[in-house]
Amino acid sequence: MASVLDPVTRHAEVTPDNIAIRNSTAIRGTDEHWTYRQLHDASLAFAGRIRDAGLSVGDRVLLAAPSVAEFVVAYMGIQAAGCVVVPINTMSAQPEVEYVLDDAEISLAIAWHQLGPAVQDAGSARGVPVWTLTEESAKADHAPATVVDRDAADTTAILYTSGTTGRPKGAQLTVGNLLSAGEIGAESSRGNPSDRTGTGLPLFHIFGQGSVMMATFTGGGSLSLLARFDPAAMLDLVRRDKLTIMAGVPTMWNAMLHAAADVDSSDFEQLRIAISGGASLPGEVARAFEARFNCTILEGYGLTETSAFGTFNSIDRVAKIGYTGRAVPRTEVEVRDHDGNVCEAGTVGEVFIKGPTVMKGYWKRPEDTAAVLSNDGWFRTGDLGETDPDGDLRIVDRVKDLIIRGGYNVYPGEVEEVLYQHPDIIEAAVIGIPDDYYGEEVAAVVAVRPGSDLEADAVTSWARERLSAYKIPRVVQFIDALPKGSTGKILKRSIDRTELLAQKQN
Incomplete structure (x- = not known):
């Protein structure tokens, strides 16, 4: 039995005063941070509110909030209460929110106070109660709940895919998926309590959740958050918090490269890992970034359905520009042809992934699940790729593109x-x-x-x-x-x- 809160609980007991989160409000002149003990206690208090509202284990709770500490408190509180968190894009329009409320059969919606009325209006239209999440409500005193231990195979998060074809599908991630994502991420980056990780990624996206948030808390380091990515603010964050790990998508690296008028390589001296994912990193951007800042970007590959993990460039080898590395620990990756045979190096085929981070399936969509997930656990990604003679993967494109x-x-x-x-x-x-x-x-x-x-x-x-x-x-x-x-x-x-x-x- 386990809970996604377990890494936070562990560090709250062993190193309670270590900083878990440095909030993005610090960019605006304040110095707000949360220790592991504060994060743990606030999460249990939030779970107590959910419990006292009458929700049961397995009930779905929608969460709409930017990358702020309060998102983490609500997320972990939902987990501690034994409910299923359903994070959505903060830019979702009312019809999009209503779709998720209906499809996931939401019992409670939680929305950040600075967002527009979409969640509140959608909740009113569908008869779903909506809580407003604020700085104060995340810190409010409440009788703490006892952490609900769940089976590793229990669904604990539903993340809706972008819906490039048809309506969005909800990928069911389990307790085991998210805990494994944290463990694999920490192992791949050699995360430890002295690490200072920073990102401008949205935590409602799997990259921010699995590869960054869960990995950071598993390793026991601190997580510096930007509520909304801005290249100048991200570069300030690198310097101010002396980041050792930074994560972003290719457009972020490109934006920082072009916004870095007064930044040089000395500002990146303490940065030991820069992680790129979410899309293929153009080689020219990677080369320019390394030349400017003497910082190598390590590219990885994963999907929502694999809790953000598939392959990653090892920190022990020279990164190959254009390649996403080899399979991460406890994971298998294959490139297959149309007949299902494993392709030779240099031959393009479809990428398949098997491992502890592969989703349980799509919520209430058995046919869609069967189309991509085999009985023996292999997930069909829909991405075209090829390996080189060393086994490193290069993503060529989406099959649909x-x-x-x-x-x-x-x-x-x-x-x-x-x-x-x-x-x-x-x-x-x-x-x-x-x-x-x-x-x-x-x-x-x-x-x-x-x-x-x-x-x-x-x-x-x-x-x-x-x-x-x-x-x-x-x-x-x-x-x-x-x-x-x-x-x-x-x-x-x-x-x-x-x-x-x-x-x-x-």
């Missing part, structure tokens, strides 16, 4: 990598658009440096010098900034294809 132009496979990531090498291009996304002759045509949407006079023909020429003819973007659109999700990941599905199609026809 593959462009087939005139019968030739075009992997958008490969084209984007070339575009990022252009000195004027800051962001790039390559997508396929319908074409009567080729089936699909390659299109690129790019954001350039301020003041750049880069034109579409020059982008095409740049690609032509570096890529095979069928991979060259024939349609190029310029945009101020690409659409991004809550983690900073570029959302290709949100790109308006209308102008691209109009350009192609002209």
Whole structure:
């Protein structure tokens, strides 16, 4: 029997005065922190409130809050009460919240006081009680609950996928999944009580939850949080809190690189690990970051359905730019062809993962679960990848993002990598658009440096010098900034294809 609160409980007993959380409010001039004892006690008090509200073990509780200490208190309180936490994006609109309230059969919703009315209005529309989470309510005295021990296979969190096709699906993560994520993360980074981890990732996303929050608390270090990512604020956080571990997605590293006017490598001297995930890291960004700050970014790979873990570049080896490393501890990773056979090194196939962080299944969706999760525990990721002779994995692209132009496979990531090498291009996304002759045509949407006079023909020429003819973007659109999700990941599905199609026809 176990609880997701166990790592916090352990450190609250052994090192109660060690700092667990440094809140993002410190950026605004205050110096707020929570010790492990304070976090533990506040979590149990919050659990007491949930218990006294009449919720039962296994009831679902929606949580909408940014990356602040109060999110952690509520999250851990829900866990201690034996309920199932359902974190959602803080930018969710009312219809999106209503969908989750209905689909997950939510008993209680909790929303940060600075958010808009979406959760409150959705709760009113669906008859679900809504609590407002504030700095004061997270610290309120209440008779503490006794931690509810649960079986490792019990569902303890439901995280909804982005829903690139159809309605979002709720990935059921178990007590064992999240505890294993913390253990694997701490082992992979060699986390210890002296570590100071910092991030601007949203904790409602699995990267922030599994790879950062759970790993930090398992290792016993402190977690510095930015409520909302800002490149200058993140760089200030590195210096102020003397971070030893930092985690982010590629667009964050890119933003810091371009915002770092008064920062140099000396500010990163104490940083021993910079972790990138959530999307493939462009090699040019990695090389530029290392040259500027003398800091190597270690790339990893995982999904919501695998509690953020699959592969990671070992800290004991020289990181290979463009590769996400080998399977993390206690995990198996295979690249398979269409017939299910394991591919040889250098051959592209679909990535499969098996291990203790693989989800239980999709909430109330047995057919969707059966389509991706085999009886022997292998999860079908939907990602295309290949291994090198050393066994390191390179993610090529999403199966669904593959462009087939005139019968030739075009992997958008490969084209984007070339575009990022252009000195004027800051962001790039390559997508396929319908074409009567080729089936699909390659299109690129790019954001350039301020003041750049880069034109579409020059982008095409740049690609032509570096890529095979069928991979060259024939349609190029310029945009101020690409659409991004809550983690900073570029959302290709949100790109308006209308102008691209109009350009192609002209």
